[in-house]
Amino acid sequence: MAEILLFHHSLGLTKGINDFADKIRGAGHTVHVPDLFDGHLFTTIEDGMAYVNEIGFEEITERGIRVASEFPREIIYAGFSLGVVAAQKLAQTREGARGALLFYSCVPTSMFGSTWPAELPVQIHGMDADPYFVDEGDIEAARELVATADHAELFLYPGNQHFFADSSLPSYDANATTLLLQRVLKFLQHLDN
Structure with missing residues (x-):
């Protein structure tokens, strides 16, 4: 079964993120969900990003990098929104990454000084009218990544919510999340073969 390192979004390590991880665990996979915010939780993106800015955006990303050093290199990296960066x-x-799952966000590959490894499988999931995903350049970065990778998929769901797969938030969309999870589990099963 697959081993996944999953990074939370800007509201912190919410119950909904843990519930999502549990659904993947329920299919037999191992999911690690580190808390990059040291227990801090927020109710708005603005408050969460204010905390990120206080700590430093690069520091939050580096926390994710440091956590990753505790795990094997042969792992699947996943992130929600802010967690996508790490x-x-x-x-x-x-080196050694087995795949990536990027939820609600995608950044230009040039941000990390290289192109996406052509053979590295990736799925990107977002809502087609999410102002953060659509209006801030993420969807363009996602389309560019998908165009250059051999095993890449971009999935768009109808709606305008950003944190649509977090069951602990009002933005939760059960139907979209069910489909997202089906796609994620199929992706993980394919990597196991």
């Missing part, structure tokens, strides 16, 4: 950086630059 997940994508690790998948793109750390």
Whole structure:
């Protein structure tokens, strides 16, 4: 079964993130979910990002990199929104990565000084009217990544919510999350073969 290192979004390590990880664990996979915020939780993206800015965006990413050093290199990196930065950086630059799952966000591969490894499988998931994903350049970065990778998929779901797969938030979309999880589990099963 697959081993995944999953990074949370800007609201912190919410119950919904843990629930999501538990659903993947329920299919037999190992999921590690570190808390990059030292227990801090927020109710708005603005408050969460204020905390990130206080600590330092680069420091939050580096916390993810340091956590990854505790695990085997042969792992799948996953992240929600803010957590995508660490997940994508690790998948793109750390030798041995098995795959990547990027939820709600994607950054230009040039941000990490290299192109996406052509053979590295990746899935990117976002809502087609999410202002953060669509209006801030993430969807363009996702399309560019998918165009250059041999095993890449971009999945768009109808709706305008950013944190749509976090069951502990009002933005949760059960139907979209069910489909997302089906796709993720199929991706993980494929990597196991």
